[in-house]
Amino acid sequence: xxxxxxxxxxxxxxxxxxxxxxxxxxxxxxxxxxxxxxxxxxxxxxxxxxxxxxxxxxxxxxxxxxxxxxxxxxxxxxxxxxxxxxxxxxxxxxxxxxxxxxxxxxxxxxxxxxxxxxxxxxxxxxxxxxxxxxxxxxxxxxxxxxxxxxxxxxxxxxxxxxxxxxxxxxxxxxxxxxxxxxxxxxxxxxxxxxxxxxxxxxxxxxxxxxxxxxxxxxxxxxxxxxxxxxxxxxxxxxxxxxxxxxxxxxxxxxxxxxxxxxxxxxxxxxxxxxxxxxxxxxxxxxxxxxxxxxxxxxxxxxxxxxxxxxxxxx
Amino acid sequence: xxxxxxxxxxxxxxxxxxxxxxxxxxxxxxxxxxxxxxxxxxxxxxxxxxxxxxxxxxxxxxxxxxxxxxxxxxxxxxxxxxxxxxxxxxxxxxxxxxxxxxxxxxxxxxxxxxxxxxxxxxxxxxxxxxxxxxxxxxxxxxxxxxxxxxxxxxxxxxxxxxxxxxxxxxxx
Numbered sequence: 318x319x320x321x322x323x324x325x326x327x328x329x330x331x332x333x334x335x336x337x338x339x340x341x342x343x344x345x346x347x348x349x350x351x352x353x354x355x356x357x358x359x360x361x362x363x364x365x366x367x368x369x370x371x372x373x374x375x376x377x378x379x380x381x382x383x384x385x386x387x388x389x390x391x392x393x394x395x396x397x398x399x400x401x402x403x404x405x406x407x408x409x410x411x412x413x414x415x416x417x418x419x420x421x422x423x424x425x426x427x428x429x430x431x432x433x434x435x436x437x438x439x440x441x442x443x444x445x446x447x448x449x450x451x452x453x454x455x456x457x458x459x460x461x462x463x464x465x466x467x468x469x470x471x472x473x474x475x476x477x478x479x480x481x482x483x484x485x486x487x488x489x490x491x492x493x494x495x496x497x498x499x500x501x502x503x504x505x506x507x508x509x510x511x512x513x514x515x516x517x518x519x520x521x522x523x524x525x526x527x528x529x530x531x532x533x534x535x536x537x538x539x540x541x542x543x544x545x546x547x548x549x550x551x552x553x554x555x556x557x558x559x560x561x562x563x564x565x566x567x568x569x570x571x572x573x574x575x576x577x578x579x580x581x582x583x584x585x586x587x588x589x590x591x592x593x594x595x596x597x598x599x600x601x602x603x604x605x606x607x608x609x610x611x612x613x614x615x616x617x618x619x620x621x622x623x624x625x626x627x628x629x630x631x
Numbered sequence: 632x633x634x635x636x637x638x639x640x641x642x643x644x645x646x647x648x649x650x651x652x653x654x655x656x657x658x659x660x661x662x663x664x665x666x667x668x669x670x671x672x673x674x675x676x677x678x679x680x681x682x683x684x685x686x687x688x689x690x691x692x693x694x695x696x697x698x699x700x701x702x703x704x705x706x707x708x709x710x711x712x713x714x715x716x717x718x719x720x721x722x723x724x725x726x727x728x729x730x731x732x733x734x735x736x737x738x739x740x741x742x743x744x745x746x747x748x749x750x751x752x753x754x755x756x757x758x759x760x761x762x763x764x765x766x767x768x769x770x771x772x773x774x775x776x777x778x779x780x781x782x783x784x785x786x787x788x789x790x791x792x793x794x795x796x797x798x799x800x801x802x803x
Contacts, residue, residue: 322791325741326761329670333732334662338684342657346688348681348711 388535389548390414390611395485398425398493404445404463406430406529409498412551414529414611415480416445416452417496418463425493427480428452428465430529431623433504434473437595438586440611442625443477444528446521452477453520455528455625457513464505469518471509478504529611533629536609540568540581544614552614553627554581557607560596564588568610568619582618653691656700661687664705667757668712671750674727674735674742682712705772713750744794748787751775755783756791 319327341347392408396417399405404418414430432441432454443452443461451468452461460468465477481499488494520526537543537554556568559577566588569577595602604624611623661683669679686708690700697703727735727742745753751773758769759780766784770777 320792322741322744322788322795323760325738325744325795326670326756326791328733328738329666329741329757329761331732332666332669332730334665335676335680335730338661338665338680339654339657341680341684342687342691344688346685346692348685 388537388543388552390531390535390551390553391549394498395495396427396498397495401492404447404527406445406527408529408551409480411549412611414442414551415498416443419492420463423492425482425484425496426464427482427496427498428461428463429478429480429501429504431478432457432459432473433467433475433477433508434459434471437591438622440621440623442529442611442623442627444521444526444626446524446526448522448524449519453526458517458520459509460518466505467508469509470513470516472511472513474508474511476505476507478502528626528628530628530630531609536629539570539579540619541570541579544581544617544619546614547617548614550613551611551621553609553611553629554619555607555609555629556581558583558604560586560588560592560604562592564592566591568612568622572605583612583622584615584618584620586622653687653694653700656690656704657687660701660704663762664708667754667762668708669730670738670742670745670757670761671709671753672712672716673746674738676728676730678712678715681715682708685711702772702774706774709750709754709773716750740795744791747794748790749783751779752783752787752790755780756787759784760788 390408390412391410392412394410396407396409397405398417399419401419401423402421404416406414406416408414416428416430418426418428420426430442432443434441434454434457436456439456441454441456443454445451446453449460450463452463452465453459454461454473457470457472459471459473461473461477462468465479467473467476479502481502482496483499484493485495485497486493531553535553537552540554540556543552543554554568556570556579557572559567559569559572559575559580561567561575564587566583566586567577567580568583570579572578591604596604608624609627609629610619611621611625611627612619613621664686665679665683668682669676672678672682686704689707690697690704694700727738729735745757748756754773755769758764758772759766764772766777766780770780773780775783
């Protein structure tokens with residue numbers, strides 16, 4: 318059994334070799350031999366690659382200043398230690414705010430700037446009161462001593478978290494002048510009852526509390542743009558909180574009625590609890606006003622939103 | 632004292648003897664190679680002559696460098712033919728060039744059908760199905776693996792059936 322294509326191909330089998338071909342062969346090659354694989358091609362390719370990389374590096378260098386700046390609060394894990402008896406607010410390498418406390422006895426503590434109490438899921442910053450040498454939570458006024466241990470008022474389920482550190486440099490007297498901050502450590506477990514203390518001890522008598530100031534150039538004016546830029550670590554963003562009746566929380570550059578402009582979704586906030594227990598019962602508590610918030614961008618949303626007296630300067 | 636076969640001191644007889652080997656190879660293998668290249672080139676006689684003659688002429692010139700002359704000649708001939716076809720970028724000729732033994736009109740259909748194949752498919756099917764080499768031999772001749780040859784054969788035959796028709800017929 319043969320197929321047509323096989324029968325057709327069989328016809329080619331009758332083609333005869335031209336008789337004069339050997340004579341031509343003995344005359345030697347006539348055609349230009351193909352150029353041998355030219356090693357210069359490799360050289361040319363390598364040179365082109367090097368030139369391309371050099372050009373890319375040059376362009377990167379030239380245009381870097383014009384790239385969109387991703388504004389974060391990134392500081393350093395190596396922090397200066399203030400003079401003995403003083404406390405300074407600083408940002409860690411990931412932008413998390415902490416206080417470096419140089420105690421009167423020469424020892425040092427690194428204390429988290431967020432309270433252990435998270436009302437409705439907000440991070441609640443603490444401020445440093447130099448006269449009482451205590452940290453005070455901005456919103457509910459729990460008081461902690463200079464080591465972060467809970468002292469009075471609340472609610473505060475525990476003390477403030479602290480950070481491990483190593484001394485990098487000391488001065489002539491042996492006092493630390495710079496430290497390298499390590500991992501966060503569990504806070505002292507002692508805390509208040511889970512209600513706001515009606516006694517409200519004085520916030521910071523006789524002094525202005527020390528809080529965090531963010532340079533205005535570091536503050537995002539558009540929550541949507543901040544999220545889109547996907548910065549690494551903590552950022553400062555100016556905006557107004559929008560809590561929908563179903564508890565959906567957003568941060569808006571401007572909130573006009575129900576119209577939320579440049580919105581970014583906020584995760585971790587108990588929107589319903591906030592709506593029912595605060596916004597509807599106590600209008601004008603300040604949540605609905607524009608603030609500078611600290612937050613982290615994670616997975617396209619704002620996380621760990623911190624409400625507080627964050628000031629923008631410059 | 633230089634040894635026999637060592638460069639310019641090699642006796643004339645030995646050098647001629649090497650040439651004779653290629654000539655014997657030509658007598659044995661050239662008809663098959665010629666037919667394959669002629670069909671591979673779509674029936675271009677002069678291109679096929681150039682490719683075959685050039686391959687043998689170069690083999691004579693480099694005979695001492697070539698370990699296995701037959702595959703070398705096949706690969707060279709197919710490479711020259713491919714390069715010339717590529718350079719010319721021609722469509723298949725309206726009619727094949729006449730060569731002794733076949734009627735150009737009679738083989739026009741099959742040459743046109745072969746032209747629709749990729750070069751390696753064309754070479755594989757010509758050497759295997761027309762010239763009777765095994766897949767292993769075809770692979771050795773054109774420098775690819777036997778498995779690849781079989782893949783080329785499968786695709787080439789399927790295409791030829793599509794173009795020329797696949798009806799079966801009993802041999803007479």
